[in-house]
Amino acid sequence: MTYMASKFVVKEADRVALEGWLRSPTLPQAWALRAKIVLASAAGEGPREMARRLEISANTVCYWRSRYRREGLAGLKTRARSGRPREITEAKERAVIAATMRPPPTGTHWSTRSLARKMGLSHMAVQRIWNKHGLQPHRVETFKISRDPDFDRKMADVVGLYLDPPERALVLCVDEKTQIQALNRTQPILPLRPGIPARMTHDYQRNGTTSLFAALEVASGKVHGRFYPSHTHVDFLAFLDSIAKRYPRREIHLICDNYGTHKHPKVVAWLEAHPRFHIHFTPTSASWLNLVESWFSVLTRQAIRRGSFDSVRRLERAITKYIAEWNQHAEPFRWTMPVREIRRKIRRVKAISVTEH
Numbered sequence: 001m002t003y004m005a006s007k008f009v010v011k012e013a014d015r016v017a018l019e020g021w022l023r024s025p026t027l028p029q030a031w032a033l034r035a036k037i038v039l040a041s042a043a044g045e046g047p048r049e050m051a052r053r054l055e056i057s058a059n060t061v062c063y064w065r066s067r068y069r070r071e072g073l074a075g076l077k078t079r080a081r082s083g084r085p086r087e088i089t090e091a092k093e094r095a096v097i098a099a100t101m102r103p104p105p106t107g108t109h110w111s112t113r114s115l116a117r118k119m120g121l122s123h124m125a126v127q128r129i130w131n132k133h134g135l136q137p138h139r140v141e142t143f144k145i146s147r148d149p150d151f152d153r154k155m156a157d158v159v160g161l162y163l164d165p166p167e168r169a170l171v172l173c174v175d176e177k178t179q180i181q182a183l184n185r186t187q188p189i190l191p192l193r194p195g196i197p198a199r200m201t202h203d204y205q206r207n208g209t210t211s212l213f214a215a216l217e218v219a220s221g222k223v224h225g226r227f228y229p230s231h232t233h234v235d236f237l238a239f240l241d242s243i244a245k246r247y248p249r250r251e252i253h254l255i256c257d258n259y260g261t262h263k264h265p266k267v268v269a270w271l272e273a274h275p276r277f278h279i280h281f282t283p284t285s286a287s288w289l290n291l292v293e294s295w296f297s298v299l300t301r302q303a304i305r306r307g308s309f310d311s312v313r314r315l316e317r318a319i320t321k322y323i324a325e326w327n328q329h330a331e332p333f334r335w336t337m338p339v340r341e342i343r344r345k346i347r348r349v350k351a352i353s354v355t356e357h
Contacts, residue, residue, distance in 0.1 A: 008065065010042040014073050034076040037064045088125060095119065096129045100137060109137040145349060148283035155342060157280050158255055158289050162218060162335035169251040171218040172243065173292035176231045176259075177299070182207040182315040185308045200306070208312040212319060213239040215254075216292040221330035223295060225323050227316050233264035240270060240277070254279045257287050291333045 010018075018035040021027055033054065040050050047061040054061075067075035096119055104110050104118075112123040112130070119126065130136070148154065165171045183204040190199040211231045215224045226242050228235035243252065256262045258281055271277050282289040303322040309315040 008041040008044075010038060010068075011072075015039065015042065017073060018076075028078070030078065031076065034064045037061055038068050038076065041065050088121070088129075092119070092121075093129055096121070096126060097133055097135070100130065100135050111138070143349065144285045145346065146283045146285040148285070151283040151286070152343070154281060154283040155286065155289060156339050158282055159335065159337075159339050159342070161253055161255065161280060162291070163338070165218065166251070166253065169253055170247055171253045171255065172224075173216040173218060173255045173290050174239075174243075175214065175257060175287075175290055175292045175296070176236075176261075177212040177214065177296050178231045179209045180212060180304065180315065180319075181209050182309040182312045183307075184310045189306075189308060198306070200308070204308075207310055207315075210312050210316055211235070214292055214295065215239075215243055216295050217330075217332075218291060219332060221332035222327045223292075223323050223330070225319070227319075231261060233261045233267055236261045236264075236267060237270055240267075240274075244274065244277075249276075251276050252278070255282065255290055255292075256280070257282050257290060258284050291335065294333050 018039055021031050021035040022039075024032075033056070036054060037050065037060075041047075041061075045053075047058045047065070051058040051061050064076065096115065099115060099119065100110055104114060107114075112126045116123040116126045161171050184207055185201050186203050186205065187201045192198045210227050210229065213226050213228060213231075213235065217223070224243065224246055226239050228238065243254075254277060256279060261267070262279070262281070271279055287293055299319070299322065303319060304315075307315070307318060309318065
């Protein structure tokens, strides 16, 4: 069966396919335009009228009508262009990648220009190869594998609290952000302008420090915080008292790191005197398991790093205000990685470390 009008014939199967092109949200718009030209031609619309309606030239209409007549549906698809011959062979590209993965004779890592000199290429060619393969020698990330002999048990305990918390119990991630400096810029911060970022002086005055003790509710994302001039076991005990008053008669599970303050004999005695409190320790060198660290990172970026404070009191007021605003719109940090996936990633990192060294 064919669909015919004004001697421009479109096969029924092609018409169905072209109408599908028009409905597709992913196909290029150029293909959709060609489909409109062919379907309108089959409906009897002339090239001049179609060109005015689609806001294109009449030559474009005639070109795609002619392509369809000669080649059918395949003629409407964009053809691969030959372009100029490839100057960098696959073997040369592999050599650049291999060289990038090895340290240079001097220095710690390659730059585009140093590697370009070695490989006999332009630095832009090296940059294109790096971009293609996701290589970034200028970047480095830190890691540390926990050597805690009881790592698996502690990790499973903490992750279990995140993924399957006890019924009618409150899980709190607790830690201290110590030595928060009240830094005051030596000159006023210049505000943001269109095309110009906010600007601040590189130098500052130190006006003292404070320590923030924080407890993050895993279920809601809300934060309870208190400031102390130091971070000793005495301060931690005072913070535990504040938690007990804030959440009366609730069974509470605390997730803490292995800082000595959290294991002080007086803290142990306090916990024994308050049986509704249960403490769970993250493995050593595994503070990433404590969700309150994620909140500390957000706090630093949004309320501290770019602030200017002429006193500790002003710093504490700014953080207190931020916590109050946070709690009004709090959302929990969702832990999604199961224990087996964490173990698999750690085994992979250990294997890479052994292979490389």
